[in-house]
Amino acid sequence: MTYLLLRIDFSDDPNCNWCSNKLRSGKVRVLQDANGREVQAGPTCARKNASNPDERVPDLTKATLELEGDEPPVGPSIVTPPRGPGAKGSGGLSAERQEQIRRDRAESYLLLRVEKLVGYKDVLFPRLQVIYQRYLDKALTEDDYNYLDNLMAKTKADRPKLSLRNLQATYACHYWIERFLEQDPKPFIQSLQAQLKGRLYLTPAQVGKLNECLSEQKRPLEIDPEAFVR
Known part of the structure; x- marks a missing residue:
């Protein structure tokens, strides 16, 4: 198959x-x-x-660091595709590779806002839902990618809590908070969940506490304490 x-x-x-x-x-x-x-x-x-x-495919785990593994952590970065056939941008990447990175970022952002952070205030709105349906149908258009590019740039400048970087951090903490609550609904973890949903932000010290929980479960993974936008 x-x-x-x-x-x-x-x-x-x-x-x-x-x-x-x-x-x-x-x-x-x-x-x-x-x-x-x-x-x-x-x-x-x-x-x-x-x-x-x-x-290249959407990577929704970029706010984490693998303590053991076969891949180095790759942080989010803004990529502007160079113009002209065969052109290369920073780092010697081809125009084709730059375009793959651009689309990967846009799709990651879409998945975070529509699928992964359901219920978070101001994360989802109707136009994103329409674009998401085209994503599921494997029919995203160039206009869709341009819209998502512009949305990422606007949120980074005007509403950083809804930026790609901050939503990556939010999702990493959201996922593991949900798992920890399923296993043992400790009041402290519940308080982290409430703050994350209300503010889309945790302090480095609070992220450090989540990493302690990951360490207790012997997972070779930790959330970057500096992943959130301050």
């Missing part, structure tokens, strides 16, 4: 769809089969079984 690599995401399920190796970090590759069923894998099995192993 053919599988398509969709995104990099969090998961507390340690099972890989293909092998017996446990996925301990909480960071997985999500693939989709021809019937639309999503499965998860580590980087090696994803590369072996995906039809698009080298394609």
